[in-house]
Amino acid sequence: MSSVKTTAHSVVEPTPTVKRIAGAIVILYALVTMIPLAWIFLTSIKSPPDSISYPPKIVFTPTLEGYCNLFTTRTRQTPDYIQALPAPSSTCDEITRGRNMVIAGPSNYWPRFGNSLLIAFGSTFLAVSLGTLAAYGFSRFRVPLADDLLFFILSTRMMPPIAVAIPIYLMYRQFGLSDTALGMILLYTAVNVSLAVWLLKGFIDEIPREYEEAAMIDGYTRLQAFWKVVLPQATTGIAATAIFCLIFAWNEYAFAVLLTSGSAQTAPPFIPTIIGEGGQDWPAVAAGTTIFLVPILVFTIVLRKQLLRGITFGAVRK
Amino acid sequence: MSEVVLHRIGKTFGDTVAVEDLSLTIRDGEFVVLLGPTGAGKTTSLRLIAGLERPDCGRVTIAGRDVGRQSPAERDVAFVFQQYSLYPHLSVYDNLAFPLRSPARRLNSDEIDRRVREVARMVRIEHKLQSRSTRLSGGEMQRVAIGRALVRRPAIYLMDEPLSSLDAKLRAELRLELKRIQKELGSTLLYVTHDQVEAMTMADRIGILSEGRLVQIGTPREIYADPANLHVAARLGQPHINLLPTDLLPGAAPPSGASAIGARTEHLEIATDAQGNAEVDWIEHLGDQNHLHIRVRGHKLVTLADPYLSIKPGDRINLTLRQPLYFGSDGERLR
Numbered sequence: 044m045s046s047v048k049t050t051a052h053s054v055v056e057p058t059p060t061v062k063r064i065a066g067a068i069v070i071l072y073a074l075v076t077m078i079p080l081a082w083i084f085l086t087s088i089k090s091p092p093d094s095i096s097y098p099p100k101i102v103f104t105p106t107l108e109g110y111c112n113l114f115t116t117r118t119r120q121t122p123d124y125i126q127a128l129p130a131p132s133s134t135c136d137e138i139t140r141g142r143n144m145v146i147a148g149p150s151n152y153w154p155r156f157g158n159s160l161l162i163a164f165g166s167t168f169l170a171v172s173l174g175t176l177a178a179y180g181f182s183r184f185r186v187p188l189a190d191d192l193l194f195f196i197l198s199t200r201m202m203p204p205i206a207v208a209i210p211i212y213l214m215y216r217q218f219g220l221s222d223t224a225l226g227m228i229l230l231y232t233a234v235n236v237s238l239a240v241w242l243l244k245g246f247i248d249e250i251p252r253e254y255e256e257a258a259m260i261d262g263y264t265r266l267q268a269f270w271k272v273v274l275p276q277a278t279t280g281i282a283a284t285a286i287f288c289l290i291f292a293w294n295e296y297a298f299a300v301l302l303t304s305g306s307a308q309t310a311p312p313f314i315p316t317i318i319g320e321g322g323q324d325w326p327a328v329a330a331g332t333t334i335f336l337v338p339i340l341v342f343t344i345v346l347r348k349q350l351l352r353g354i355t356f357g358a359v360r361k
Numbered sequence: 362m363s364e365v366v367l368h369r370i371g372k373t374f375g376d377t378v379a380v381e382d383l384s385l386t387i388r389d390g391e392f393v394v395l396l397g398p399t400g401a402g403k404t405t406s407l408r409l410i411a412g413l414e415r416p417d418c419g420r421v422t423i424a425g426r427d428v429g430r431q432s433p434a435e436r437d438v439a440f441v442f443q444q445y446s447l448y449p450h451l452s453v454y455d456n457l458a459f460p461l462r463s464p465a466r467r468l469n470s471d472e473i474d475r476r477v478r479e480v481a482r483m484v485r486i487e488h489k490l491q492s493r494s495t496r497l498s499g500g501e502m503q504r505v506a507i508g509r510a511l512v513r514r515p516a517i518y519l520m521d522e523p524l525s526s527l528d529a530k531l532r533a534e535l536r537l538e539l540k541r542i543q544k545e546l547g548s549t550l551l552y553v554t555h556d557q558v559e560a561m562t563m564a565d566r567i568g569i570l571s572e573g574r575l576v577q578i579g580t581p582r583e584i585y586a587d588p589a590n591l592h593v594a595a596r597l598g599q600p601h602i603n604l605l606p607t608d609l610l611p612g613a614a615p616p617s618g619a620s621a622i623g624a625r626t627e628h629l630e631i632a633t634d635a636q637g638n639a640e641v642d643w644i645e646h647l648g649d650q651n652h653l654h655i656r657v658r659g660h661k662l663v664t665l666a667d668p669y670l671s672i673k674p675g676d677r678i679n680l681t682l683r684q685p686l687y688f689g690s691d692g693e694r695l696r
Contacts, residue, residue, distance in 0.1 A: 253442045256413050259433040260440045261509075262463030275450040 080336070086329035094325040108142075109326025111135035113152050113317065113334075117144040152331060155313040160338065161224055162309055163292040166231035170288045171281055173232070174239025175247075179269060181240070182247040183255075193244075196237045204234075204297040212301055224307045230298055235288040242287065246280025247273065282346045293339050310335050363424045363516035363549050364389050365410060370419035372405055372573075379405040381573040383419070387517065387551055392543050393578075394552045394560040396596060397570035403553040404443075406570070407519045410551065412436050423516045434465050439510035441520040446506030447494035453505055454490040457481060460513050476512055483542055484508040500531040507535075511542065518543075518550045524559065536562055557597050561585070569593045591623065591692040598625045600652060600663040602686075609657055610638065612682035616695045623686035626665040630681040633672060637679035641672050655680065 057065070086094050088105040117139055125145065131137040139146050177196075181189055211230065212221070220226030250273060258268035274281075300312040314331040317324050365387040372380045380402040387393045395403045408414040410421055412433040421428050428436045439460070447456050457477045461468050468476075481487040484504040489497060494505065503523055510518050523539075524532045540563045543550050554560055560567045561581045568578040569592070577589040588594035594602050603624045607615040612630070613622055631653075638657060645652035646668065653672075655662040657680065672678060687695040 251444075253444070253446070254448060256411075256433070257440065257442060257446070257448075257509075258459070260411055260413070260436075260438060261460035261513075262434045262465035264432070264434065264464075267464065272448055 083329045083332050087326055087333045089326050089329075091324060091326055094329070106138065106326075107134060108138050109324075109330040111138050112324050112327035113330040114150055115139070115146045116148050116150050117142075118147045119144050150317075151308075151313065152310075152317075155308050155310045156334070158224060158227075158303075158307055159293060159310040159335070162227045162231065162307070163289055165224070165228040166235060166292045167285055167288040169228065169232040170235035170239045171243075171285050174236050174243050174284065175274075175277065175281060177236070177240045178243035178247050179273065181244050183252060193241070196240050199237050200234070204295075208297065208301050211298070215302055222303050222305055222307045227299070227303060227307055227309070230302070231292040231295065235291055238291070239284050239288060242284045243277070243280055246277050246284075250276050286343060286346055289342060290339060365424075365517050365549065365551070366420075366422045367406070367410070368420040368422070370406075370409060370416045370421065372402075372409060372414060372416050378573050380409065380416075383573070383575055385568060385575060385578070387549055389549055390547045392540070392550045392552065392563060392565045393568060394554060394564035394566075395568045395570050396554060396557060396560040398555055400572075401570040402573040403555075403570055404521050405573075407440070407521050407551065407553055410436075410517070411438050411440050411519055413440075434463070437516045439513050439515040439518050441506050441510050441518070441523040443522040444526055446523075447497075447502055447509075449493075449495045451494060452490070453481075453486060453492050453494055453497070456494050456505055457490075457508050457512050460509060480508045480512045483511060484538070499527055500535065503527060503531075503535065507539065507542075511546070514546075514548075516549065518548055520550065520552045522554050522556075523552075525554070525556070532556075532559075539563065557599070561597070569596055588686065588694060590694050591621075591688050594623050594686060594688075594694075600626070600665065603629075603662045603664070604688075605657075605660060605662070607687075609660060610680050610682050613685060613687075615687050618689050619687040619695050620690040621688045622682065623688060624662070624664075624682060628683055628685040629662070629664050630683050631664070631666060631670070632679040632681070633670075633676070634679035635677055637677040639678050639680045641674050641676045641678060643674055644672070 087109045088107070089100070089103055090106050090108055093100050093103045094109075111134075115135060120143060122143060125140050125143065128140070128145070131140060136146060180186060181193060186192065215221045215226055218226075220229070254272045254276070255265070255268040258272045259265060263271060294311065295309075296311045299309045303309060303312065310331070314328055314335065317327045317331060367383055367385045370380055370383040371378075383402070383406060385393075385406075395406060397403050405414060409416050410423075412428065412431060412435075416429075423436060423438070447453075448459065451459065454477060457480060458473050460466070461473045461476060477490075478487065481490055484507055486501060486504050486508060489501060494502065497505065503526070507520075507523060510520070524535050527535065536559055543563075552559075552563065564581055566578055567581050567584045569576045569584065571592050577584060577593045579587075584593060585597050588597070591604075605622045605624060607613060607619050607622055609622070610624075615622065639655045639662075640657075641653060642656045642661070643654040644666075645654070649668065651666045651668050651670070653664050653666040655664065655678070662680075666672075689695050
C-alpha cells in the first residue's frame with residue numbers, strides 16, 4: 044500500500060510501469076493510425092510502376108514524377124521530336140521527357156484546390172458566425188419552443204447526405220446554384236450550422252451572464268456587450284467548432300461529386316479523376332492527397348489547444 | 362440630486378413571488394442596506410433598479426426620472442455582482458477603464474487614465490494594474506470589482522453581497538474601506554447582504570426584507586432595539602434571540618395579548634445562586650466571551666456571559682428579565 048502516492052487532488056498517481064504501458068499503447072495507436080498517411084506519402088514519391096508493384100516496395104528510388112503529373116497535363120511525342128527540343132527548363136520537364144512526353148499545360152489541380160479552400164473556409168466562417176449568434180440566442184433568451192427547435196436543428200444531421208442529395212440536386216438546378224462556389228458554401232453552411240449551434244451553445248452556457256449584465260450596466264448595448272465580453276470568452280469554443288466544421292467541409296465528398304463537376308469542383312471529387320496512361324496514376328493521386336492534407340494539418344496545429352479543450356469540454360471545469 | 366425611489370414594485374418569476382408591493386426611498390448620499398435571507402427578494406430588488414429585470418407593476422425613479430422604459434446603460438447606475446465580477450479576458454487596468462470606454466461615455470484617454478489611477482489608489486490595487494484579472498486573489502478581485510463601479514459617478518451604486526465570497530478577515534477590512542470610500546465620495550449606495558454584521562456596521566438605514574416584502578426600515582439602532590416583529594428581531598443579534606413563554610422568568614410585564622417574550626443577552630440578568638431558577642447546560646468558550654447554554658424548566662436559552670464569570674456546567678443560576686421584547690401570537694411586536 045505504501046507505494047500508492049496521492050496528489051493534492053487525491054487522484055492516485057500512476058506508477059512508472061503503468062505510465063510506460065500507457066505510453067506504449069498511445070505510441071502503438073499513433074503508429075497504426077499513421078500507416079495510411081505514410082503509405083499515401085510514400086506512394087506520392089514512387090514511380091508509377093513502383094506504386095503498383097507486388098509485394099509493395101519498401102525500398103525504392105524516390106521521384107517527383109507523381110507531383111509533376113499532378114500539376115501538369117502531358118502529350119506523348121516521338122523520341123525524335125523530343126530530341127529536337129531545347130534543353131529541359133525544369134525537373135518536371137526532364138522527368139516528363141524521360142517518359143517520351145512533353146508538358147502541354149497546367150492541370151486543374153490548383154484551381155480545384157483553390158475551390159476547396161474557398162468553399163471550406165467560406166462555409167466554416169458562415170456556419171460559425173451564424174452558429175455563434177444562434178447559440179447565444181438559445182443560451183440567453185427565452186426562445187419559444189427552444190428545445191424543439193434545437194432538436195430540429197440537430198435532426199438535420201441525422202440522415203446521410205445521399206438521402207437528401209436528389210432534392211437538393213433538383214433544387215440547385217432550379218436556382219442555378221449547381222456547380223457554383225456559392226451553392227457549395229451555402230450547402231456546407233447549412234449542414235455545419237447544426238453542429239456549430241450545439242457545440243457553441245454548450246460553450247456559451249458556461250459563460251456566466253453576469254459579464255454581459257455588468258457590461259450593459261457599464262454603458263454598452265446588448266450587442267456591444269456580446270461583441271466585447273462574450274465573444275472574447277468564447278474564442279476557445281469558436282476555434283474548436285471552426286476546426287470541426289472545416290474538417291467536414293474540407294473532406295466532404297458525396298455532395299461535391301453530385302453537385303460540382305466543373306468550375307466549382309472541389310479537390311475530393313477531382314483527385315480520383317487523375318488518370319494517367321494505361322490506368323490510374325496512383326503516384327499523382329497520392330501526391331494530390333498529400334498536398335490536400337496540408338491546410339487542415341496546419342489549421343489543426345495552430346488551434347490544437349482549443350481543439351483539445353473542445354473535445355473534452357463539459358468534462359473539464361474552468 | 363440622486364434620490365432613488367421604488368414605488369409599489371412587484372415582480373414574479375413564474376409562480377414565485379420575488380418582490381411584492383415594495384416601496385423604498387434611498388436618499389441622496391445615503392447608505393442603505395437590504396438585509397434578508399436567501400430568496401427574500403434582495404437581489405431582485407437591485408436588478409429591478411438596474412434595469413436587468415422589468416417590474417410587473419410599480420415604478421422606479423432615479424433622481425426624479427421615471428426609468429421604467431430605460432435600458433440598464435441609460436439608467437446611470439453602477440452594479441457590483443456577488444461573483445464573476447471581472448472580465449476575465451482583460452487586465453485590471455482595462456477592467457477599470459471598461460465603463461469609461463463605453464460608447465455611452467466616450468471619455469478621452471487622458472481622462473480615463475487619470476480616473477483609473479485615482480480609483481486604483483482608492484481601492485489599493487495600483488500595484489496590480491497590468492495583471493490579468495484572473496491572476497488576482499479573491500480579495501483583490503472584489504476590490505477591482507468595487508473599483509470598476511467607483512470609477513464612474515453614477516446616481517446610485519448597487520452592490521449585491523460583494524463581500525460574501527471572501528474570508529472573514531478580508532471581509533472586515535473591505536467593510537471598513539467601503540464605508541470610508543462611500544463617506545468620502547458622499548455617494549448613494551444600496552447594498553444587499555444576509556450578513557447582519559455588514560448591515561449593522563455600514564448602513565445609515567437597514568431595510569429588512571422577508572418573502573419579497575419590506576418588513577421594516579430604520580437606522581441600525583432602531584432595527585436592533587425596536588424591531589417591528591419577530592422576524593426582524595430574529596434577523597439581528599448574536600446569539601439568536603431567545604423566545605420564551607411569558608410566565609417563564611421573573612421581571613416581565615407582558616402587555617395583554619402577549620404570547621411570547623423575546624430575550625437577547627441585554628435582556629437577561631444573571632446571578633450565581635445555588636437555589637436559582639435555571640441550570641447551566643453547557644458553556645462555549647469563544648475567548649473574549651462565553652456562550653452560555655441555559656435550561657429553564659425544559660426551555661433552552663443561549664446568552665453571552667463574561668468569560669470571567671465563575672460558573673461551570675451543572676451550576677444553578679438565577680435569571681431575571683430586564684425590559685424584554687413582547688410579541689403577540691401573530692409575531693407582531695407589542696409595546
